[in-house]
Amino acid sequence: MKLGYLSMxxxxxxxxxFFLSLKSGANSDLTAADIAFTRFLVPAxxxxxxxxxxRKSIQSIPWYYLLGMFxxxxxxxxxxxxxxxxxxxxxxxSALVPGTLPLFVSGIAVMLFKQPLSKxxxxxxxxxxxxxxxxxGSSIQGFQWLQAKGHLMFLLxxxxxxxxxxxxxxxxxxxxxxxGFISLISLISLLIMVALGLLPSELARSAYSSWPAQELxxxxxxxxxxxxxxxxFTYLYAIKCLGAERSAAxxxxxxxxxxxxxxxxxxxxxxxxxxxxxxxxxTGSLVASNIFMKKDTSLDYQPxxx
Numbered sequence: 001m002k003l004g005y006l007s008m009x010x011x012x013x014x015x016x017x018f019f020l021s022l023k024s025g026a027n028s029d030l031t032a033a034d035i036a037f038t039r040f041l042v043p044a045x046x047x048x049x050x051x052x053x054x055r056k057s058i059q060s061i062p063w064y065y066l067l068g069m070f071x072x073x074x075x076x077x078x079x080x081x082x083x084x085x086x087x088x089x090x091x092x093x094s095a096l097v098p099g100t101l102p103l104f105v106s107g108i109a110v111m112l113f114k115q116p117l118s119k120x121x122x123x124x125x126x127x128x129x130x131x132x133x134x135x136x137g138s139s140i141q142g143f144q145w146l147q148a149k150g151h152l153m154f155l156l157x158x159x160x161x162x163x164x165x166x167x168x169x170x171x172x173x174x175x176x177x178x179x180g181f182i183s184l185i186s187l188i189s190l191l192i193m194v195a196l197g198l199l200p201s202e203l204a205r206s207a208y209s210s211w212p213a214q215e216l217x218x219x220x221x222x223x224x225x226x227x228x229x230x231x232x233f234t235y236l237y238a239i240k241c242l243g244a245e246r247s248a249a250x251x252x253x254x255x256x257x258x259x260x261x262x263x264x265x266x267x268x269x270x271x272x273x274x275x276x277x278x279x280x281x282x283t284g285s286l287v288a289s290n291i292f293m294k295k296d297t298s299l300d301y302q303p304x305x306x
Contacts, residue, residue, distance in 0.1 A: 004241025007234040008250045014222075014231040015251070016258035019094040021222040022085040023266060028215060032082035033199040035219060036190050039078055040183040042224030047180025054177045065167045069178065072164025074186035079199075081157040087150025089268045091278060092135060094258035096154035097161065098251060099281035102288040103128045104162035112166075120287065127284030134277035175232045183228060252285035 025035040051058070058066070071077065085093050103125050109115035117125075132155070139148035168178055193199040203211060238247045255278055262268045270278070 001241060004238050008238040008242065008247060011231050011234045011238060012250065012254060012257050014226040014234070015098065015254045016094065016261055017222045018227045019085070019090050019097075019258045020261060020265060021219055021227075022082055022093065023090045023262065024215075025082060025219065026085040027266070028212070029202050030212075030215070030219075031200050031202050032079050033190060033194055033201045034203050035082050035223065036075055036078045036186065037201075037203065038216060038219035039223040039228060040075070040187040040190065042220060043179050043183040043228035044187040046229055047176055048184060050174075050177050051180040051184060054173065054181075057173065058177070058181060061171045061173070065171045066181075068163045068167030069171065069182055070185050072160040072162070072167065073178075074182045075189050077157055077160045077164070078186075080153055080160065084150045084153035084157060087146045088154065089270070089274070090262035090266065091255065091259035091268065091270045091274050092147075092151065093154050095131065095255035095278050095281045096135065096151060097158045098254045099278075099285050100128055100132060100155060100158045101161055101165070102285055103132075104159045105165055106288070108162055108166055124284045124286070124288030127280045127287065129284075131277045131280030131284065134273060134280065138273050138277075175236055176229075179228060179232050249286050249289045252282050252289060255282055 022035065025032070081093070081097065102121075106115075106117060106121065106125060110117060132151075135151050136148060139145070139151060171178070173181070190199070194201045194204050235247065238250070242250075259268075259270055259274075259278065263270075
């Protein structure tokens with residue numbers, strides 16, 4: 001049990017580090033394509049043997065489920081989230097992706113699969129909606145249109161991750177095979193788009209000798225090794241030891257961890273409105289995880305394994 005809690009703490013730090021890395025990339029000369037390169041290179045290479053061995057299982061999955069996994073967790077998702085981080089603080093982005101995930105997953109489950117919603121989950125989802133409203137309302141009221149744009153982009157990213165969650169559950173591949181397959185396809189797509197000039201890349205424009213080696217190494221560790229590989233192990237182990245619902249409940253603390261870490265790293269001190277929105281979203285995500293219920297017939301969800 002203690003190792004399960006330790007694994008979940010490591011997972012939380014990695015998930016928070018994912019958003020901190022996105023913000024660091026947004027504050028630098030690196031483009032979203034460059035950050036995507038650091039995200040997908042390591043898991044694509046390390047997990048390729050697993051993907052190759054599972055190629056027949058992958059081929060048996062309908063293409064639209066694989067496409068949903070790629071869009072919701074691969075290159076399209078990271079480009080949306082990476083660009084959105086230019087407009088909002090870490091606290092907003094980290095709240096609007098994992099925090100609103102149960103809202104979109106439940107919405108898809110109700111509309112497409114006719115899943116029932118318990119009163120308990122409805123309360124949690126309403127809290128999440130209030131938190132979203134506070135974020136958007138504060139931006140619109142202050143005429144901060146770029147920040148509102150960032151909020152909407154992060155909500156789109158959360159919806160994309162919900163699509164991945166549903167498709168990955170139906171595909172029923174192991175977490176490492178899924179991560180390896182998505183990273184491989186994303187890396188190939190990224191290299192093609194950069195080569196064709198469809199995506200701007202500072203790394204492609206500059207000489208290898210002028211690459212910011214120290215900054216890239218940090219992104220490779222956080223994005224590639226941490227979010228791409230290690231978190232898959234630690235989160236799966238936490239689920240095994242603590243259960244899916246308890247692990248999901250811990251995952252709702254991701255925005256708080258990321259926000260606290262962003263204060264000393266980026267000097268982003270949240271105001272009272274941000275803390276209020278965070279409180280509603282984290283509480284709603286916690287309640288919607290069913291941790292307070294012994295039994296619930298609605299669709300279970302898992303927070304994102306970035």
